[in-house]
Amino acid sequence: MVQFNNASSGLKGLDDVIHGLRKGDNVVWQVDDIRDYKHFVIPFVIEAIKSKKKIIYMRFAEHEPLLEPQSNLKIYKLDAYNGFESFSSQIHKIIKNEGKDVYYVFDCLSYLLSAWATDIMIGNFFIITCPYLFELNTVAYFSILRNNHSFKTIARIRETTQVLFDLYNLNGDYYIHPLKVWNRYSPTMFLPHFYNSNLFKPVTNSLDSSKILSYIYKKGSENTKRNLDYWDRLFLEAEELVKLSSSKVAKKRMANHLSRIMIGREDKMLDLVKDFISLEDLLQIKTRLIGTGYIGGKTVGMLLARKILSSDKRFNWEDISEQHDSFYIGSDVFYTYIVQNGWWKLWMEHKTEEGYFSAAVILKEKMLNGLFPDEIKEQLQVMIEYYGQSPIIIRSSSLLEDSFGNAFAGKYESIFNANQGTFEQRYSNFENAVRYIFSSTMNESALTYRLQRGLSREDEQMAILVQRVSGSYHKNYFFPDLAGVGISHNIFSWKENMNPEAGMLRLVFGLGTRAVNRVENDYPRIVALDSPLTRPVSGIEDIRKYSQHYIDLLNLNENNLQTIPLIKIVNENLDFNFDLIGIRDNETAARMHELKMKEKESWIITFDEILSKTAFADIIQKILKILEASYKYPVEIEFTGNFSKDKVIKINLLQCRPIQMKQKGKKVEMPAQIRKEKILFESKGFFMGGNISQIIKLIIYVDPKNYIKLSLSEKYDIARIIGKINKKNQYKEKTSVMIIGPGRWGTTTPSLGIPVNFAEINNFTVMTEISYKSGDMTPELSFGTHFFQDLVETNIFYVALFTEKENVYFNEKWFKPLKNSLVKIVPENEKYQDVLKVYDVSDKHVKIMADILSQKVICGNIY
């Protein structure tokens, strides 16, 4: 219930005009100059201090401070450049903590434009802050600079605030024109008032009224640009620069400014953008931008990569590339969606420790059903009309994705949209897809991920990338000839003489979801680009097993994404040249015949023809190397490939990002001097899985000396016990486990290593093999080859410790002070305590770190 207790502006005359301020009032001053605002702030504050009110100054703008530090005044310094969400939630927190009946003075809101660049976000800020202030019976002073905001924004502010003043300084004379005074009225309240000697006289005669009001009106309606958001005006300005062939310096300055508001905040990425993305490019991006705000990491990565490649004169990118006609939904739409559907309070609750997960559950549900602002809807509809019935993919493109050091891959959603049906159906499906992606920010896995990396309080602004699906029609299916992921540094070199610098690919037939996502029991083709035909497996049985058995594609009749068995696709009489991508599997075909199956043909996807007879491998390698050189860091790309009838390939580059690292959001800084006794092992080279900086909580160590003494049957027991421990660790992210064992994990010959099957170690995080001598023999380490493809698919990090080599150090004594918890975890296996050691190191600060550039790996008490 609103309390009509009076407050004061500090000026009796003004209080008389508006019948006093009231608790709960938000007072907005529209001014030409900040000094005018200050002129009225000071009496307000003086009066507040006199009345022993708590007064708080929110300082965030670049103008001169409105108030100097003094007793009875609390000043909060805030940084709007942290983003809308951080800023707003900080303010929200302050307001909450300060409680009721507080007086606030805010810096000029118009200065937020330089940080956020859009009126719509300022409007959003106002919409979410003011009602909260109102509830707490505060009195708050705000100001905006005239002519800096669109009419729409002013309208939104007017709608939300309780009091709105227009303040004019005519040659030193102040005129105040109350535009809104909630719940108060007098016949002269809404006339302009002349302020003189503490008195506010309404301008009542028509001569003076018209003179002043027309002056006011002229001030307020400079040009038609006031219909536009600040954002649009900025881009119009940019267009003018280009049209008028302005100086390079001016264009560069504008390009940098636009990059900061549309591309991102990460310095490294912005540096790259500066080198490659011109003002013209940015304007081009704007033409396909829906809403305002950032285009997000995924989009930046894609656009930047394409530009880098087209800029390279040694490489004829235009000839081999498939053009893109993507659209982007700016990140402001995400916040606007939350604000305008009335969920901001819930959003703030989600930002607290207590409500982080619980509020997210509610938000997620709500976000699946919200409404979009009309102006956004219109633009989305135009986009859907543009694509017609071509399949599209709607991808998350958050601010934090795909930049240096952030491994967000797979945490948010991407949705394939077959895009069939009437316009209404297509549009409705599209809207739902956007809602789904927005709501995926509330997925538990994403939240946990952010929490673990200390990103839970950062702005995770969600933009969206809409791309046409690359591929062609095959009856009622739509898919590309091939798709894949390429990494410029082969993080899975499985042979000693392989050159990691050459890069690697994961290739699939059909949509690239099967290369990007890791799926059970299905394997993309792994290609080492320095030896494309070499496989990590041998024999037709393994080749068959570790190949692709299912295809992801779009079914246009059923209007959805489907996963179809390969066996079905190859027997559908599609007009597709399977010889390009595979070999006939006559053995399985014979088996099918025996089983009287209706399908007749069987194929194994190998891509041998493409890899050996076309320029594909060379082209992709060139792409990777050019991008890596520009990024000055190994990169990862997603792409599709489609072949013409004469086997000429066109590549569609979908994504590009610096190579992602496991677990932590920062680049691996290898520790400098660690005392030897703290190190468990250290090695140069001989590891697979990319960069890692992973805390280890549990180590399972198979003691080589005692293991080799076991009988054959006992060695198998060890394998089975390890499997039991593995099963107890189903949630890999919760307990990171490292296994260390002699010889070859997964061997069928127990004397050569531990004969586990993959399902017995698939929940572990790191797999380590140590070489050891058994009699005359030093079994060659497997390099993970028993499970190679499974290791790749499940992201298990692998280390080989050749203890006989010079730059390898393994410190078995490191285990000495630790207690073996084997019996605690698997009680019935006491007799193997000397062989199988399970060490809980969760409080021992144990970490494994590896850096692919220096090729160093280290593990021990190193953090």
Place this chain on the structure above:
Amino acid sequence: MSVVKEVIEKVRRKDAGQTEFIQAVKEVLETLEPTEKKHPEFVKAKIYERIVEPERMIIFKVPWIDDSGEVQVNRGFRVQFNNAIGPYKGGLRLHPSVNLSIIKFLGFEQIFKNSLTTLPMGGAKGGSDFDPKGKTDNEVMRFCQAFMRELYRHIGPDTDVPAGDIGVGGREIGYMYGYYKKIVNAHEGVLTGKGIEYGGSLIRPEATGYGLVYFVAEMLATRKKDFKGKVVAISGAGNVAQYAVEKVNQLGGKVITLCDSGAAIVDEEGIDNNKCNYIMELKNVKRGRIKEYSSKYKKVQCFEGKSVWDVIKEKGIKVDIALPCATQNEIDKEHAEALVKNGCYCVAEGANMPCNLDAIKVFQSNNVLYGPAKAANAGGVATSGLEMSQNSLRLSWTREEVDKRLLEIMKSIHSSCLEAAETYGNKGDYLAGANIAGFIKVAKAMISYGIV
């Protein structure tokens, strides 16, 4: 000290460093101790000392050229251990871990495995430290040809008949056979595991699974039982398991479980022939996971992350017969106790060593019929022998003929094991009987030859 123990010590000294071989000798010879007393002639003729010494060990270089024109050199091995009862027989393994100790240990075990089949096959093993992983087809072919270039002079249809093993599948057998045929200018049964088109045998994939069930049928007969109406738990879902299901169905039993590394399924209605066909399609053609079976057949329970034996233990499922066909040591003491508690009275091993030593003790002390892998899964080895027989006869038997002979072989194996167990003081102990039965035949043949 017994002769056997002395021999083990001698091997330990003489072959110090050959850990696998020493362990294999120890494990086999210890089970043969009961034969010492009954056969003083074996002791006199130093059979135990002679049987642990291979007839010959051939180690040779295998130079070949890779795709980039580089010369590569690998080491080849063929350990011809014992041909007392028939030509040497044993697989070829291509793997970087191959060395003399491993080949010797495998060859030594092969003597007894082959002898148990009652077919005339000696024991041998071979291979090379060549790593087929990462090699192109052409490189594998060149290697196989280079390997055969040396090996051919030591093998022959009546001398030594290699087969496939790890790293040697149909492709490699084809390459080796083609080259042998070229050099020797003869099309003869010198390798097994050949394709049907050039002398291979039918029902090779079925053999181990069928053989397992035939063996079990014999075991049941000792208690005047058969498969009709019996509830059978099978683990695994590969060839052995699939064909075991098929054969159990033919003999009137009901299989209610299968599993793979991801899940176990329980189908109380029984995995009938149609469902078995579905499994075969799923596993052999679609390369799917067993849990898809429970999506297809609605009344089936699926237990993710569990083995069949875990499920039987946790859910108290009643079974009569257990046929582990998945992996080594999949049945431990607790699983075994649960099986006994749930009424199981017959266990036979389709996989290699699926029951650990504690589990075996539980079965033996609870009067459960226990068929060790050595005997129960000898069907695969037996079919190798049948391929040799067909090659010698220059005939290709029909499926039914091969199957019939397989049945007879499994019956023989069963009766040999049982007889040997009884004769040597371990009545009903198939495990003891299996080793002894295989050994006795070889030992007696060796006695016949005098000292050679």
